[in-house]
Amino acid sequence: MPTYRLDIEYDGTDWHGWQSQPDDRTIQDAIESALTTSLRFPVSIVGSGRTDSGVHARGQVAHFTPEKNIDEARLLASVNGILPDTIAVRNLVLVKESFHARYDARKRRYRYRICCTPLAIGRQYHWFVSPTPDIAAMNQAADALIGEHNYSAFCLSNSETKNRVCTIFEARWHDDTAQDTWYFEVTGNRFLHGMVRSIVGTLVEIGHGNRDVGSIPALLKSEDRRNAGFSAPALGLTLEEVVYDSFK
C-alpha cells in the first residue's frame, strides 16, 4: 500500500492537542475527518508524536496508507479547503512504503518564545515573562542539559512512559527579532510529556535568580519532578521540525 507523508502546521490555541480523543476537539481528529471527507473512505493518520493542548506546530509530520494511489495536489487543496484556518497541511507527498512518522523520526526541534515587554503582534505565541530574566545565566544552566540523561525530573509525574532517557543535542536561548523577545531552541532525539515546558519554567526561575545556575545536574540526578520548576504555559511552545533520515 502506498504511504503518504503530511507536513502540518497548526495554531494550537483553541485545540485540545494533537492526539485523537473521544468527544474532544483535537488536531488529529480534524485532519482525519478532512481526509475522510475528501477521499470518501475512512482514513487514520499516525503523527510523529503528541503535542499538548494549546501547543503549536510548524513542522508536525504524519503519515497514512490508503489502499491505492491518490492525486496528491488535488487532495492537498481539498483538505485545506475543509480544514479550519488554524490547521494547514503544508505538504503532502508519496514516500517510501516503509516510512513511519513516529518510529523513523530521528530528532525533534522545539522553540519556546517569550516576550519581556508587552507584545501585541504575535502575543498568541509568546509567554509574557517580566522582569526580563538573565538570559546568559539561563544559557549557562541550559548547557547541563546537553547529552544523554534520564529526564524523569522534567516529565509529568503521571506519565506512563518507562524509558525516561533522552539525548539533547541543542538547548539554547536566542535573541528574537522583536525588541525584548527571546526563544529557547531545543533539539533532542525524543521528549517526554511536559518536558520542554518544565525545562523552560525551571530556566526562567534561574533567570530570575530564584534557583542556582549550577543546579541542573543535581536536578537531573534526582529524577524527581517535584524538584524541577513550574511548567511554562502552552502558548509559547511550537514543534518546529521533525527530522528524518534523508533517504525517507
Place this chain on the structure above:
Amino acid sequence: MPTYRLDIEYDGTDWHGWQSQPDDRTIQDAIESALTTSLRFPVSIVGSGRTDSGVHARGQVAHFTPEKNIDEARLLASVNGILPDTIAVRNLVLVKESFHARYDARKRRYRYRICCTPLAIGRQYHWFVSPTPDIAAMNQAADALIGEHNYSAFCLSNSETKNRVCTIFEARWHDDTAQDTWYFEVTGNRFLHGMVRSIVGTLVEIGHGNRDVGSIPALLKSEDRRNAGFSAPALGLTLEEVVYDSFK
C-alpha cells in the same frame, strides 16, 4: 510643557483603525483612555498618521504634552496594564519639547505580507494569494514606483487630501521566512489613504498575468483611481516604522 513620545504596536484585527471617532472602537481612543485613567487628567495624543480598520502596526509613533513631568516607567507599566492585549506601548520617553509625531516624520515604512499556500501560524497577518504570483514580474513593475510621483491613481477617490505627490524610496517584494510567504516592503515620505493596499492589489494582478508588467508609469500618469487594481485586504498590512531625524 514636556513632550513624551510613545512607540506603539497593535494587532489591528478587531479595531476600527487608529483615528479617534465618536462611538467607535479605535486605537487612539483606547490609548487616550488608558493614559487618562493612569494620569488622572485628560490626555490627547497625536499620531504619526492614521491606519485603516484592520491594519496593524509595529512602529506607530505618537506624542502628548502633559502640563508637568511624569514618571515614564511607572506610566508605561500602568498603561500597558490597562490596555487590551492587542495594543502594547513598547516605549515611552521624554523628547525635546518641539517634537511632533506627525509633522516631524521623515519616512514611513510599511510591510504587506502574503502567503501562497495555507498558513496557520500568523494567518492573521497574511493575505492568502493563490496561485503564487510571479514575484520577479511584480518587482520589475514595482521599480516604476520609485521616486516622486503624483499617486492619485492609488488614492481612495473620496480622500480629501489635495497634495497627492509622494516620494517612494523603496518598493520591493522579499522572500519571507516561512515557505511560500512573501512581503512587500515600501518606504516613502508619505502615503495617501488606501495607497499601499491598492499598490499591492495592482501588483498582484500583474503577478497573475492580468495586467502588463510595464503598465505602472501610464497608470501613475492617468491620476485616476479607476485605472488601478483592487485593494488588497487590510489584514496583510503593517506600519513597521516611522523615521524621524535622529536629533529628535
